[in-house]
Amino acid sequence: MNKRKKPASEHLVNENIPHPKLFVIGPEGEQIGVLTRSEALQKSAEMKMDLVLISVDPKPIAKILDYGKFKYLRSKRKKEEKSKQSRIETHQIRLTAFIGDNDIKTKAKKAREFILDGDIVKVSLKFKGREIQRPEFGHETLMKFYHEVEDIAFIAKEPILNGKFLDMFLQQDKKKMIQYNKNNKEKNQNQQEEK
Numbered sequence: 001m002n003k004r005k006k007p008a009s010e011h012l013v014n015e016n017i018p019h020p021k022l023f024v025i026g027p028e029g030e031q032i033g034v035l036t037r038s039e040a041l042q043k044s045a046e047m048k049m050d051l052v053l054i055s056v057d058p059k060p061i062a063k064i065l066d067y068g069k070f071k072y073l074r075s076k077r078k079k080e081e082k083s084k085q086s087r088i089e090t091h092q093i094r095l096t097a098f099i100g101d102n103d104i105k106t107k108a109k110k111a112r113e114f115i116l117d118g119d120i121v122k123v124s125l126k127f128k129g130r131e132i133q134r135p136e137f138g139h140e141t142l143m144k145f146y147h148e149v150e151d152i153a154f155i156a157k158e159p160i161l162n163g164k165f166l167d168m169f170l171q172q173d174k175k176k177m178i179q180y181n182k183n184n185k186e187k188n189q190n191q192q193e194e195k
Contacts, residue, residue, distance in 0.1 A: 012053040013067055014041060019053070019060040027064050040064075088119055090169075095125040095145060097137045104141070108148030115153045115172050125159075125166040138166040146170065152180050 012018070017037060024032040024040045027049060035043065040062055044051040050067035053060065091114045093107050111121045123145055125138045142159050149170060157169035 011067075014044070014051050017051065017053045017060075017062060019056070022051075022053075022060045022062040024051075025054075025061065025063040027066075032064075089114075090120045090122055092122045092124055093145075095123060095141060097125060097127055097131045097134075097141055099141060101144070104145050105148060108145055111145075111170065112149050112152065115149060115170060118172055120156065121153075121170045123168045123170060125168075127164050127166070132164060135161060135166065142166060142168050150176075152176055 020037055021034055022037060022040050024035050024043065026032050027047065032043070040051050044064045047064055049064050051062050051064055052067055052070070053062050055061040091111075093111050095104070095107065099107075111123070114121050123142060125142055127135075127138060131137065139159055146153075146155060146168070152172060153170045153176070154173040155168060156171040157167075159166050159168040
């Protein structure tokens with residue numbers, strides 16, 4: 001018979017604490033002092049709280065607290081930290097093999113916004129009908145598009161034929177961004193001086 005293991009607890013709580021003597025801290029952070037394990041358990045039971053081992057080095061330290069509330073607040077804090085981390089999104093821009101130059105510029109302007117935000121841009125060029133027999137036209141169009149954003153981006157994934165689509169991925173280039181930001185700063189200073 002296969003017994004399922006209980007998930008390991010993050011902390012040793014109450015009777016699971018193996019140390020015979022502990023330095024105990026109260027729920028408000030007050031130092032209670034060194035107690036035997038049974039004394040510490042009795043004290044936490046009187047307060048209707050849990051005894052949680054929080055450190056073993058250099059000596060076992062336990063704190064009396066509401067373990068359920070402690071775990072809830074901890075997981076909430078972890079979620080908040082995770083949500084603050086920047087998320088990189090992938091945005092798709094659609095092109096055709098014989099798209100006009102002005103349309104390329106318009107779509108590249110949108111792609112530029114995404115790239116400046118640190119996101120990835122997937123440029124998908126769709127071949128219509130027999131156009132797929134001349135993929136070089138698609139490559140040429142993708143390169144025209146790339147030249148519109150090459151001052152801030154690099155080709156993260158070279159153009160790959162995927163069914164009727166030719167896909168290319170663009171990403172922010174950190175080194176180019178240094179020069180881009182420097183140029184922008186100078187441009188803004190010059191505009192200020194002209195006013």
